[in-house]
Amino acid sequence: MQKLLSIAIFFLAAWAPGLYAQTTGVQTGSVVFSVGAEKELPQNPLVFNGTTEMLRALEIGKVDRIMVDSSIILGLGDHLPAVNVAETGLFPYDVAAALKKGNTVLCEEFDSFLAEIKSNGIHQLLLDRWFHEKDVELEIPEAAQGDGEFKVAVSRANYPFSYLDNGRFFGFEPDLARMFAHRIGRKIVFREYEVAAVSAALKAGVIDAALLDIPVTWERSEEVLFTDSYYHDSIIILERSTEASDDGLISEIKRGFQNDVLEQGRYKLILGGLFNTLLMSFLAILLGTIFGGLMAWRCYGRNRKHWRAFLEAFGKLMHGVPLLVILLLMYYVVFAGSSLSALMVAVMTFTIYMTYACCDIFVSSIDSIPEGQMKAAISLGFNEIQGFRYVVFPQALQRILPAYESESISIVKESSIAGFIAVTDLTKAIDVIQSNTFDAFFPLISGALIYFVICMLISRHFRWVLKKISRR
């Protein structure tokens, strides 16, 4: 007990200074992390995944200052929380298109295209339209019906660089890409990608170019070929403003509902995300049950020893590696070069997990039924299949159902990691809305509520089935 206490005190002492020191929020993948950055990084920065979380953290006082891309100010608009710009123009960096390493032909063509639009003023017009919010008379050529496709990776939620609205990509980068595709006489195809997946996708030839607001760093230049820069950016530091006001819970919910759900038909995004979550969970549960059942059946067949050894190894893998890591492996390594959609990869990953979980539940439940039950059935004149059908399985089912229920519920919740590979599930939809409205409270609360209701309904359903089959 004393030992425990001293360990606790040690950790508290080590951690306590962090309580009072000024904390700085930084975003993952930010240029400030790249080797050779001129300015020194602040001590122990808190690293956030998205700008929204970071702004929210600043707003509620979890961090004192945040380092963000200067272009973010443009996206904030009316939603800008009570913050002050403390410093500007840090870490200046270039943004360029990423191409497959060695694809110099395309690179030269893009560079000459850039040089041309820079010299004839079109580039400036684009900048004015997207970054200075001016009404600009500029005709963007529609997709050319040329031979071949020009596949470009863009983002769904990075205003004003690139964003998705009503199924169409808008923004600075899609405009550039459309113009370039028109120039080289190819048909434009947009693909939604995360920056981390770009290198593998380029290598595999799934995309031709990535216009993803990617800062040029020499580390990245090792992996991909960068064109000339099409935008110059820098980092700014935002601080919490002292006159932050709190306008009460009810009005926050009201405002949240208006902004996050009704405005711009964002409920469609939520419904779409909900649909994807339900689809992934349903397919994973259905296929996992079928494959798990087949595998369990093999565990009682002629090669039972091998199948059981396989099941055990499978189990060790599933227990030893986080599902998220398996998902990332599947997406970025195993299926890096294939044109399988991210949704399919997610369904496959969850199916693999459910296959293991179901098989394990089935086998251990059936194993737990005493041997004598089958013997008794056979001595009454049943064959083995009838004995399983009428005697062993009904008993095993009562042990299967509770574990099966909890695995089904957990896969619904686990499916929230699909957002990591750019599947817009419910969690990702919440995330997108957050990044559009810069409001974290309402989307998170409503998301939690939706998950809770789904899981409760599943649980209710299982209780009902269990009651039905146990008959007493």
Next chain:
Amino acid sequence: MIKVEGLSKTYRQGNKVFPVFSGVNCEINKGDVVGIIGPSGCGKTTFTQCLMTLVSPDSGQIWFDGQDILAPKVDLNRVRKKMGMVFQDFNLFPHLSVLDNITLAPVKLEGIPVEQAEEEAKKFLKEVGLAECASLYPDQLSGGQKQRVAIARCLAMHPDIIFFDEPTSALDTAKKKEVASVIKKLAQQGMTMVIVTHEHKLVQRVCNRIFFFCQGELYEQGTVEEVFGSPKRMLTRAFVQTIFGMNYQINSRDYDLYNLNSELELYCTNNGLSAYINSLELVCEEVLTNFLPFSGNIYVKLKVAYNNTPALTILQEDCSEPILEKEGADEISLMLIKGVCSSVTDYQNGFSRVLTFEFNPQN
């Protein structure tokens, strides 16, 4: 009804071969109630499971109602329908009620309508005395009740023969009687039965024939009177003696007299010898306290057996002189002993001295 010729079975584990039994020839006729007895691990259960075709023998033949049931292409499930089996640990189906346990096979296998099957099941339940338990579940029953339900479940398939695998071993004395009574009733109705058991009282109560399995063969068979009363072969005799006798060993002077007395009492009550408890206790106590050597260690083996009246044997190791008829012996004690015994002997057997006592009959 069943004829077995040259039946052999071995178990293989890796390269090792363990013979279970070999060369078994026997016949079970309609109406027979055969008790299969023998020491543990001699193949009694495996033999019954062979007859039931739950286990396939290595060689030999089994005819059931004139049909060779080990021949290929025999529909074993149809054969098994005519045989029932009652297990030591009941093996009732815990997810079904008592009534459903009984009707499951008739409904699913014979296609009998549920109402009719239930009607019949109730009849069988009444026969085993459990009519009021129809709607209960197995875990609400006592052991004896479970076993009787298992018997009813067998009966519902109208078997020609029922095998019992240690039907009363898992039960206490009172419950044993419940089950034994049901088996007895079935025997009186002419049901052919084979009972594997360790309990000679069950055999004496319900069986008409005995198969004694020993040393991997059907060592001796005959009627109950023949095998229990006058066993022909040596191992049978030894086995019968151990099951009907009681052994007690004393290794030091600090023996536990109360424990010995309670063992004697238990043995006498179990074998209907309650009238002899006092005499037995008297003789044991007198001999142990007054006649054994006063110096040195004592190693005494006590053995009680009975054939109508009990006989007590007391054996003192490493002793070469008479125990009872020695000089300075306690004469009053000797008189007390002789008062309850019809015969007392005291003889030398190798290095040991053996005393035998036969007791006066008590009505």
